[in-house]
Amino acid sequence: MSYVNDAAQAVSKVRELSPLVHCITNYVTVNDCANAVLAIGASPIMADDIDEVEDITSIASALVINIGTLNRRTIDSAIWAGKKANELDIPVVFDPVGAGASGLRNETTKKILEEIKVSVIRGNLSELSFIAGLSSSTKGVDSSDADLDKDPVAVASAVANLYGCTAALTGKDDVITDGSRCVKLSNGTAMLSSVTGSGCLTSALLGAYIGAVGDGFIASCGAILTTSIAGEQAYERAASLGTGSFHMALIDYISLMNEETMLKYAKAEVIK
Amino acid sequence: MSYVNDAAQAVSKVRELSPLVHCITNYVTVNDCANAVLAIGASPIMADDIDEVEDITSIASALVINIGTLNRRTIDSAIWAGKKANELDIPVVFDPVGAGASGLRNETTKKILEEIKVSVIRGNLSELSFIAGLSSSTKGVDSSDADLDKDPVAVASAVANLYGCTAALTGKDDVITDGSRCVKLSNGTAMLSSVTGSGCLTSALLGAYIGAVGDGFIASCGAILTTSIAGEQAYERAASLGTGSFHMALIDYISLMNEETMLKYAKAEVIK
Amino acid sequence: MSYVNDAAQAVSKVRELSPLVHCITNYVTVNDCANAVLAIGASPIMADDIDEVEDITSIASALVINIGTLNRRTIDSAIWAGKKANELDIPVVFDPVGAGASGLRNETTKKILEEIKVSVIRGNLSELSFIAGLSSSTKGVDSSDADLDKDPVAVASAVANLYGCTAALTGKDDVITDGSRCVKLSNGTAMLSSVTGSGCLTSALLGAYIGAVGDGFIASCGAILTTSIAGEQAYERAASLGTGSFHMALIDYISLMNEETMLKYAKAEVIK
Numbered sequence: 001m002s003y004v005n006d007a008a009q010a011v012s013k014v015r016e017l018s019p020l021v022h023c024i025t026n027y028v029t030v031n032d033c034a035n036a037v038l039a040i041g042a043s044p045i046m047a048d049d050i051d052e053v054e055d056i057t058s059i060a061s062a063l064v065i066n067i068g069t070l071n072r073r074t075i076d077s078a079i080w081a082g083k084k085a086n087e088l089d090i091p092v093v094f095d096p097v098g099a100g101a102s103g104l105r106n107e108t109t110k111k112i113l114e115e116i117k118v119s120v121i122r123g124n125l126s127e128l129s130f131i132a133g134l135s136s137s138t139k140g141v142d143s144s145d146a147d148l149d150k151d152p153v154a155v156a157s158a159v160a161n162l163y164g165c166t167a168a169l170t171g172k173d174d175v176i177t178d179g180s181r182c183v184k185l186s187n188g189t190a191m192l193s194s195v196t197g198s199g200c201l202t203s204a205l206l207g208a209y210i211g212a213v214g215d216g217f218i219a220s221c222g223a224i225l226t227t228s229i230a231g232e233q234a235y236e237r238a239a240s241l242g243t244g245s246f247h248m249a250l251i252d253y254i255s256l257m258n259e260e261t262m263l264k265y266a267k268a269e270v271i272k
Numbered sequence: 273m274s275y276v277n278d279a280a281q282a283v284s285k286v287r288e289l290s291p292l293v294h295c296i297t298n299y300v301t302v303n304d305c306a307n308a309v310l311a312i313g314a315s316p317i318m319a320d321d322i323d324e325v326e327d328i329t330s331i332a333s334a335l336v337i338n339i340g341t342l343n344r345r346t347i348d349s350a351i352w353a354g355k356k357a358n359e360l361d362i363p364v365v366f367d368p369v370g371a372g373a374s375g376l377r378n379e380t381t382k383k384i385l386e387e388i389k390v391s392v393i394r395g396n397l398s399e400l401s402f403i404a405g406l407s408s409s410t411k412g413v414d415s416s417d418a419d420l421d422k423d424p425v426a427v428a429s430a431v432a433n434l435y436g437c438t439a440a441l442t443g444k445d446d447v448i449t450d451g452s453r454c455v456k457l458s459n460g461t462a463m464l465s466s467v468t469g470s471g472c473l474t475s476a477l478l479g480a481y482i483g484a485v486g487d488g489f490i491a492s493c494g495a496i497l498t499t500s501i502a503g504e505q506a507y508e509r510a511a512s513l514g515t516g517s518f519h520m521a522l523i524d525y526i527s528l529m530n531e532e533t534m535l536k537y538a539k540a541e542v543i544k
Numbered sequence: 545m546s547y548v549n550d551a552a553q554a555v556s557k558v559r560e561l562s563p564l565v566h567c568i569t570n571y572v573t574v575n576d577c578a579n580a581v582l583a584i585g586a587s588p589i590m591a592d593d594i595d596e597v598e599d600i601t602s603i604a605s606a607l608v609i610n611i612g613t614l615n616r617r618t619i620d621s622a623i624w625a626g627k628k629a630n631e632l633d634i635p636v637v638f639d640p641v642g643a644g645a646s647g648l649r650n651e652t653t654k655k656i657l658e659e660i661k662v663s664v665i666r667g668n669l670s671e672l673s674f675i676a677g678l679s680s681s682t683k684g685v686d687s688s689d690a691d692l693d694k695d696p697v698a699v700a701s702a703v704a705n706l707y708g709c710t711a712a713l714t715g716k717d718d719v720i721t722d723g724s725r726c727v728k729l730s731n732g733t734a735m736l737s738s739v740t741g742s743g744c745l746t747s748a749l750l751g752a753y754i755g756a757v758g759d760g761f762i763a764s765c766g767a768i769l770t771t772s773i774a775g776e777q778a779y780e781r782a783a784s785l786g787t788g789s790f791h792m793a794l795i796d797y798i799s800l801m802n803e804e805t806m807l808k809y810a811k812a813e814v815i816k
Contacts, residue, residue: 298590299571299574299590300574300575300578300590301575301578303575304575340590341590341591341592341593342593342596343592343593343617344593344595370589370591373589373599373600373603374591374596374599374600375595375596375599376593376595376596376599377596465582466582466583466799467579467582468575468578468579468582468588469575469578513796514583514793514795514796514797514798514799514800515579515582515583515795515796515798515799516579516583516791516792516793516794516795516796516799517792517793517796519579519792519795520792
């Protein structure tokens with residue numbers, strides 16, 4: 001399984017290179033994002049003031065833009081940081097949290113995609129359906145039942161083709177495609193939905209992976225397998241204790257993730 | 273004990289309906305608030321930009337306004353969101369963190385209560401005393417000793433009568449009243465004061481409960497019993513380990529809360 | 545070892561006096577800062593709006609300014625709060641997170657040091673080197689290898705002399721000096737670098753200590769020994785589990801810290 005092999009080698013690469021990841025992200029899950037980036041062996045820097053985002057992006061190996069608690073101030077910062085990243089060929093990961101849920105999120109999502117060339121868009125079926133221009137019914141920031149009958153492969157492919165990027169659609173199964181390659185990943189546990197931030201931290205991890213390996217498709221495989229396999233291991237240890245223990249164990253197993261673990265547990269189906 | 277029975281049934285109702293709870297809250301405890309809402313089976317959305325709060329409130333089942341780290345930007349957002357909630361008959365929970373501690377908090381508290389019809393005000397004795405117009409000496413965001421000789425029942429009743437809402441006063445004992453009904457709850461542990469956010473997450477839980485059952489008095493009973501009983505259970509498991517473990521165990525036991533547990537452990541004294 | 549004795553007695557003093565600590569800090573690690581302040585027995589209040597910072601500082605025993613996620617709004621608030629603190633002789637702790645990493649951080653650091661009289665500056669070698677006016681190469685918010693050949697004692701002494709304050713330089717070894725006194729502390733574990741916020745929470749703890757004992761040099765010894773000894777204990781319990789468990793255990797052991805533990809484990813070398 002060549003994609004999984006490459007993703008597993010990427011874990012070692014992240015730990016070896018320890019890329020600096022600039023995150024412009026929400027204040028709900030920012031601590032988990034920073035700890036996840038550290039747990040996989042990279043180095044996070046959170047900075048969102050327009051007067052410094054260009055400086056910070058310039059010294060980073062990747063930029064992650066997450067609109068979970070967007071506001072006028074941070075939207076402008078994200079745009080500026082993204083343009084600087086494009087100028088310097090620094091990869092940009094975009095997490096369109098709640099796209100479809102409010103006019104502001106919709107406009108911001110469109111604006112970011114118009115003004116910035118992104119390497120990876122990671123979102124759930126609602127968010128990527130909105131981006132694909134398909135009708136989307138969003139209930140808050142989580143996937144809604146109405147999206148469940150849409151085909152994740154079709155949605156992810158549409159997004160990848162429209163924006164010339166990797167689309168990483170996470171859900172019960174995860175679909176990752178850059179147009180030419182496509183894989184379905186089937187790790188994870190429903191308990192990941194019972195703590196806030198598993199999506200956000202996957203996007204932050206994606207910044208670490210793409211900062212180390214460059215390839216957005218392999219980076220997406222690595223980041224998503226990290227969260228979902230660590231989620232399975234956390235479930236084993238902590239499910240009966242409750243969601244607080246699960247949350248902590250999730251970070252634990254991200255910090256223990258390595259090539260061997262990823263190769264041993266990854267469930268992948270290559271579509272093309 | 274009919275109030276406790278109703279509160280216990282409300283736990284199941286929250287888990288069945290999974291209401292979307294819009295929180296405009298502080299950045300100190302926001303992660304705990306989101307995780308508590310998820311742990312009780314509801315769905316949180318944190319959004320505070322004035323350009324989207326009306327959209328977000330419109331799709332929510334409850335709005336929670338917490339002024340823990342208020343600023344001019346989020347104060348306006350809270351007011352707008354509250355007015356939209358009133359317009360759509362969506363219940364509003366207000367947590368006046370630190371009311372009495374600064375001019376800005378005092379003005380904001382007054383402004384919110386003047387411009388928005390709130391269903392529940394949850395606070396400690398200092399905060400509710402300030403709201404009741406009684407003299408209040410606040411030491412930061414925690415209850416101060418000077419308040420301890422005030423009568424919680426009198427303070428809560430004054431607040432409920434003044435604003436035609438449920439007043440949920442938390443402290444060593446908790447007093448909940450909507451003017452016609454009044455109950456004193458006696459669960460909890462002093463260790464809840466040694467982690468930040470037990471008040472904030474109770475207010476967030478209140479959003480989940482009121483979103484599911486509508487009745488602010490019963491919602492307050494449910495939310496407060498959830499935190500205080502889970503706190504007792506967390507104390508049993510983790511007190512000797514330290515406050516970090518206690519904090520995690522608190523979320524654990526919220527995620528395990530159900531009708532049986534609430535009925536088994538609730539200590540309630542009906543006042544009227 | 546008189547400094548260690550004084551620091552150990554300071555633990556009891558913090559628990560006895562429970563000073564109120566006003567923190568203007570970043571949104572990444574703010575929850576850990578609040579929980580650390582509570583864990584050592586003090587009382588945190590996080591407030592950063594310019595319309596209330598003077599009120600809040602006025603009722604506090606110490607002010608902690610941390611520029612981890614600074615922005616124009618909070619920079620002004622920090623300056624106002626600092627001036628009010630100076631006016632009222634309330635000690636100010638300054639954590640120049642990432643000084644050297646962006647123009648904005650550099651200007652802000654300079655501005656704060658020009659306009660506010662600070663009692664303690666706590667930072668890593670990169671940050672304090674920048675402040676000392678020495679050439680500094682900063683990689684994000686962590687110390688970079690290029691700084692490792694600089695002499696921490698020389699850097700800390702330069703900062704202490706330049707600003708007439710205590711310089712608390714944390715790293716593999718920690719150096720604390722106020723010009724007349726100087727000590728090297730050697731507790732801690734590399735795992736403290738694998739969770740975000742150990743520096744920030746040390747600065748927050750410093751607010752608790754200086755609020756209780758006044759002396760910035762002894763407060764720095766107390767705060768740094770608290771984090772580093774608790775870190776060693778957390779490593780013992782949780783290292784094999786992962787960084788999530790370590791993070792939680794760190795807060796646990798801060799909450800259990802007392803005179804005996806500090807005296808038993810402190811590794812200090814008095815330089816003068």
